[in-house]
Amino acid sequence: MGFSRRSGRLLRWGSLLLLLLGFLPGLGGCKGGDQAGSHSLCIAGSTSVQPFAEKLSEVYMQQHPGMRIDVQGGGSSAGIFAAQQGAANLGASSRELVAAEKKLHEIAIAWDGIAVVVHPSNPLNNLSLEQLRQLFQGKITDWRDLGLAPHTIDLITREEGSGTREAFEHMVMGKTEFTPSALVQDSNGAVREIVAGDPYSLGYISAGLVDERVKAVAIDRVLPTRENIKKQSYKLVRRFLLVSRVPPAGECKAFVDFILSPPGQQLLEAEGLVGVK
């Protein structure tokens, strides 16, 4: 009697412990990662790539019932790190890999422009690359300096570590630093939201996310249109990458092939990006 009671209790606590242990791996990143069943994939990384990856996986999952694809944000660096660690099958990056990350297998899935955006009521149509640099260095702080009615410019940048910021820094700022007076927002959406509401603001977002609530400005007289991004006559163009530790195989390869296939690329184009094919 005593024995059976004790073993019952043991069983109960044991199962509770097992349950807890079972939760632990689920805490960080995708569950299972590499070794997860062959019918699930995990993509983590850039918040710029995330909406597009979600769209792609949504369509892919419709075509392949039983397949599960988790798409997570976290940022380019986090995505690359997750891919290196094997915590995610694919890491999404909106910046180029640095030397230390070159060991990863990279697949370019699309081109994206970085659009400089202002409020639709703003008469500004064109900026030179040099003016843009001076704006973000804090040397131009008033719209008067750009030939418009005097008012302080509400400059918006992204947080340190963001892929969009890194790409912008690389293409526009060179070695110079962003002005500390700039507002900092933590997503493309938040930047767009502020620009849409503030007539005196100027920020930069992924060209795929420009909508009618904000106005994209031409850089050196070239607008970030699809054609200009494809021809690369627009200056601020970056690649969207998927990276993995090993060359994609199996389900992972099938998904990558889908992204690079005409339907996948069309899907990206429909969402505002420019295909690589």
Added chain:
Amino acid sequence: MDKGKFVERVLFLLALSSISSLVIITIFIFEEGLPLIMHTGLKDFIFSTHWAPTKGFFGIGAMIVSSLLVTLGAMVLGVPLGLACAIVLAEFCSERVRRLLKPTLELLAGIPSVVYGFLGVIWLVPLIRDHLGGPGLSLLAASVILGIMILPTVISISIDALTAVPDVYRDGSIALGATEWQTVRRVVLPAASSGIITAVILGMGRAIGETMAVIMVAGNAIKLPSSVLEPVRTLTSNIALELGYAAGRHREALFATGIVLFVIIMVLNLSATLIARRR
């Protein structure tokens, strides 16, 4: 082992686990953050305002000042409002009104901070931008939102302090010919002062630790503000904004930011405890 003993032990273990999580968190943030403070030197870390973590500059001076300013702003707004509310609820209103109002105020505490932030972005920020100038996302916006957020803390602890004052004090004062307001001002408030100070300090702790709502309305610029209409970045926002991407020294710098925050909040809580115990 009988059942009572067993339950007792389990409860004891559970209690220990909550304390040990505090210990683990403390050890963890110090272990992660201290190397950077050693590297840059405490003085440079705390007093420099040059924050460019990917380029090797780790100065959180501007953020410390911003955190304190935002908190001060929240106090200026939240304490008089909260205290006035507590006095009315504890001293002047009827039992029926109190039964209606107190739970309503406590509901304020249950609203998630992201909702406050959202409200701030949608309503308060355009209001400031259009009528006062600047980008709207500002020290002022953060202070107003935080001022509202600390109300439940300030009010409920102040009410407890006021109701703890024995009725004989009030009766005595009235009997000596004082009016009700004179009684509150000269007798009840001084008697409840330590509790009210505790309420203020706990409200401060709440304000300085708030993150989500502040990120959404403060603008997060890294420089020292020169007016209340300029954007600021607080210590908590700095951690939350950048931790997702940070690696190496940058990551350590964010943990070190956490240490500074931890010390500030510890000092606040400790002084609240000491003041409450003085009575």
